[in-house]
Amino acid sequence: MLDVLIIGAGPAGLSAANACREWDLNVLVIDEFPQPGGRLLGQLHQEPNGKWWNGIEETRMLLEKADALGADIRCGLSAFHIEKASHGFSVYTNQGVFDTANLLIATGAAESPVPIPGWTLPGVMSIGAAQVMTNVHRVRVGNRGIIVGVNVLSAAIARELQLAGVEIHSMALPALNIVNEEHGHPRKVMERLVRMAHLAPSAWIRFGSQFAKIDWMRNLAVKFYPKHGVKMWGLPIHIRKAVTEICGKDQVEAVTICDITAEGERIPGTEQTIEVDFVCIAGGLYPLAELAAVIGCPFQYIEELGGHVPVHNEQMETPLEGLYVAGNITGIESAKVARAQGALAGLSIVKRMCRESEDLKQKIHEAKQNVRTIREQVTIQFHPGIHQGRLKMETVFKEVCDQ
Amino acid sequence: MNNRIVDHPILGKIKERKVISFTFDGKKYTGYEGDTIASALLANGIRKLRVHEESGNPRGIYCNIGHCFECRLTVDQEPGVRACLTQLQENMVIESGKRLPAPLKSEGNRDDLPRNYAEFAKKYEESKEDDPRA
Numbered sequence: 001m002l003d004v005l006i007i008g009a010g011p012a013g014l015s016a017a018n019a020c021r022e023w024d025l026n027v028l029v030i031d032e033f034p035q036p037g038g039r040l041l042g043q044l045h046q047e048p049n050g051k052w053w054n055g056i057e058e059t060r061m062l063l064e065k066a067d068a069l070g071a072d073i074r075c076g077l078s079a080f081h082i083e084k085a086s087h088g089f090s091v092y093t094n095q096g097v098f099d100t101a102n103l104l105i106a107t108g109a110a111e112s113p114v115p116i117p118g119w120t121l122p123g124v125m126s127i128g129a130a131q132v133m134t135n136v137h138r139v140r141v142g143n144r145g146i147i148v149g150v151n152v153l154s155a156a157i158a159r160e161l162q163l164a165g166v167e168i169h170s171m172a173l174p175a176l177n178i179v180n181e182e183h184g185h186p187r188k189v190m191e192r193l194v195r196m197a198h199l200a201p202s203a204w205i206r207f208g209s210q211f212a213k214i215d216w217m218r219n220l221a222v223k224f225y226p227k228h229g230v231k232m233w234g235l236p237i238h239i240r241k242a243v244t245e246i247c248g249k250d251q252v253e254a255v256t257i258c259d260i261t262a263e264g265e266r267i268p269g270t271e272q273t274i275e276v277d278f279v280c281i282a283g284g285l286y287p288l289a290e291l292a293a294v295i296g297c298p299f300q301y302i303e304e305l306g307g308h309v310p311v312h313n314e315q316m317e318t319p320l321e322g323l324y325v326a327g328n329i330t331g332i333e334s335a336k337v338a339r340a341q342g343a344l345a346g347l348s349i350v351k352r353m354c355r356e357s358e359d360l361k362q363k364i365h366e367a368k369q370n371v372r373t374i375r376e377q378v379t380i381q382f383h384p385g386i387h388q389g390r391l392k393m394e395t396v397f398k399e400v401c402d403q
Numbered sequence: 404m405n406n407r408i409v410d411h412p413i414l415g416k417i418k419e420r421k422v423i424s425f426t427f428d429g430k431k432y433t434g435y436e437g438d439t440i441a442s443a444l445l446a447n448g449i450r451k452l453r454v455h456e457e458s459g460n461p462r463g464i465y466c467n468i469g470h471c472f473e474c475r476l477t478v479d480q481e482p483g484v485r486a487c488l489t490q491l492q493e494n495m496v497i498e499s500g501k502r503l504p505a506p507l508k509s510e511g512n513r514d515d516l517p518r519n520y521a522e523f524a525k526k527y528e529e530s531k532e533d534d535p536r537a
Contacts, residue, residue, distance in 0.1 A: 032469055034439060034490040039468075044413060052413055076490065078469070110470055120473075122450035122463025129467030129487075137442035138417050140406040164408045250461045251450045 001099045002028050004349050005091055007079050007291060008106035010038020011335045012327025012342035014062040014073075016104050019346025019367075021069035023360075025353055028100075029066075030077040030093060036063060038108055040335045042131040044160050055135070055335070062339075082295040088322050089295065102322045102349045105292050106342060109306070109328035112283035114149055114180045118246030118255075119281060127282040131157045134164045142278030146255055147171040148243045149183050149282030151192065157280070159233055169276055170229060170236040172257055175244040176264040183283055185264045186239045190222050192384070193239075222262045242266070246279050255279060285332045297323060300396045304389025305331030313397040314368060314390075316345035324349060331389055334378040340371045406446050425495040440486035440497060441467065441474055452476055452486060453500025457508065462500070475500060 004020050006013045009031035020027045031038070036059065043055030066073060074095075081092035088101040111126045118124070123142060125133075127149070133139045144167040147154050158168050176184035183189070222239065229236030244266065245256040259270035285306060292310035293299065297318045299308045309331055312318050316326050326345035327338035344367040351360060375386065383389065409417050420435040427444060434443025441464045444452065451461045452474050465473040467487045474486035477498040486497075507518055517523035 032488055034488065035437070054413065056414070076488070078488075110468065111466065113471075120455075120460060120462060120465075122452070122461050125464055126466050129464060132467055133442060133445060134408065135414065137438060137446070138408040138411070138414075139442050139446045140408055141445065163412055251463070 001087055001101065002026050003100070003353055004028070004102045004104060004346075005030070005089070005098055005100035006104045006106060007031075007091070008038060008108055008327065009033075009036035009073055009075065010106060010108050010327060011040045011058070011062065011339040012108070012329075012345070013038070013104065013106035014059075014066055014071075015339045015342035016106065016324075016326055016346035016349070017071040017073070017342075018062070018065050018069055019343045020349055021066070021071045023350040023354055025350065027071050028098065029071060029073040030079060030091075030098075031073070031075050032078045034075050036073050036075055039128065039132075040338075042128070042135045042160075043335060044135050044163070045156050058335070079291060082291060084295060084320075102324065102352065103295075104316075104324040104326060104345055104349065105289075105310070105329055106325070106327045106338075106345075107288045107291060107329050108338075109285040109332055110288045112286050114174045114183050114281050114283040116148065116174050116177070116180070116243060116246065116281075118248070118252075119279075121246055121248050121252050122250065123248070123252030123277060124246055124279045124281065127154050127157045127280040130278075130280045131160060134161055134166065138164075140164070140166055141280075142252075142276070143167060144169060144276050145278035145280060146243065146257075146274065146276050147280045147282060148174045148255075149280075149284070150189050150237060150239055151183075151282060151284050153284060154280070154282030155232065155237070157282075158235055161280075162233060162235065168235055169274055170238055170241075172238040172241045172243050173260070173264070174281070175242040175258075175266065176260070180283070184242060186222050186225070186260065186262050187219070187264075189239050190218055219262070243279075244271070247273075252277055252279055285328065287329045287331065289329050292318070292323075292325060292329065295320065295323065297325075298400050300393065302331070302389045302392050302396075304383050304385040305393065306383055309393065311397050311400050312393065314371075314394060315348045315364065316341060317348055319397070319400050322352065331386065331393075332383055333375065333386060336374050336378055337371065340367070340374045343367050344371055406448060423491050423493050425491060425493075425497060427497045428499050434491045436491075438491040440476065440478065440484075440489045440491055440495070443491045444486065444497075451499070454502050456500065456503045457505050459502040 003025040004027045006029040009029045017027050017029045040055045077093045079093045083090045089103045091098045130141045133141050146169045174180050174184050225240045229238040242260045243255050247254045254273050254275045259267040297310045301308050310325050312325050316324050324345045326341040347364045423434050432447045450463045453462050462473050465471045469485050469488040475483050476486050478484040517526050
């Protein structure tokens, strides 16, 4: 039987494995993707200090350490069910059942779909799909594309596609419909952009600083948003244009785009056809938490964390004895935060398995501080108000445990 | 057709990797070690991976993380394999998803099978009218 099973070999899972191995626990990390690293692999952006954050390099460092510590990492394994057992947990995968005393779920996040007519055509993909194809597999997703959905993630990946020599025509909103109200409303999109402008990489600061943070200024900015968009890295960003339809027979051939009012309503007669051979849809991330639900972990909806999140405390413990969570499953944040949370979760598991020493107590304290410090420092924050979100979760955890 | 990003200003030149041969719908292609089926096909310019089983509409990769199941293919005779999560292997025989018969789908034809009780009752009445012995 395993001391610890970790589901997800991303930044959280790998750093947790390393922490557990440092205390000699018997650890297995499993992941569905054929290679470890999770979504960290695809990341590539420039920090405000000019240095590049290269996900492949960051993954390599985590793996080197895991290798030196003798952590067992197996890829191509899908976990589809978990049962509570007297020894802890039984995790069902496509390659058998694993029994473990402790379980860490570090499954990360997934992208919210934004359906618009024609989105099932080959050549339409999620922005994250394009990121992995470009940076990990080094495959060009197309010759000329458009990005539907304007947010921090899609802007960062648009830049990555440009770097790889892929032409992006522009970024625009999805046409407003019953399911994508959040992403298709210019005022809401602008609100989110402005609130995080100060946190984002350098070009975003230039972009954001063109607008004031005061309500009426922002409303004016939406109202008088330039017809040709605001350019970032030479790429036009439109929040007063929406893609209404993706067209093509056997694959993407063009999109229809039209002008929209500040409230997102289409302006008739402004339709235009733009020839593209791929479309990336960017609906933002949500915590990928089904497995925690399967095992009966209580959940809480916290908007600042990106959606429904398994209840947990600052030490990454859930109300279920022996069940831990770390990384984006606990809220959408930077990979750096996920990595720090993983180390903390690993130490929390060590605390349950080994006798508590002064040394361990000190290490847990430091790991907790580290998560806080990194959260303060990161340049990309997906959700403003992450601190409030984390505080809300602490309260919910106490309430659940008091019951 | 080769859609590889050979040179990259930050990530550098693409690494030399072992070439892997495979077939897709009977045609020979090559990819590299470390490719998923999805990335190898896209590198060869193949975007349409299957058609919708009922409508016949074309489909390709969407999420690339194994969640949407849009990239399901038949690999070495195993159906329902997700191209985005499956590592490319030497001599893989890969087949696109085909349109399937939909015998229970109403085509508005008289000889459609009934799908609910109302349709059954109607058909039963019709069959009585058709039968001269009734």
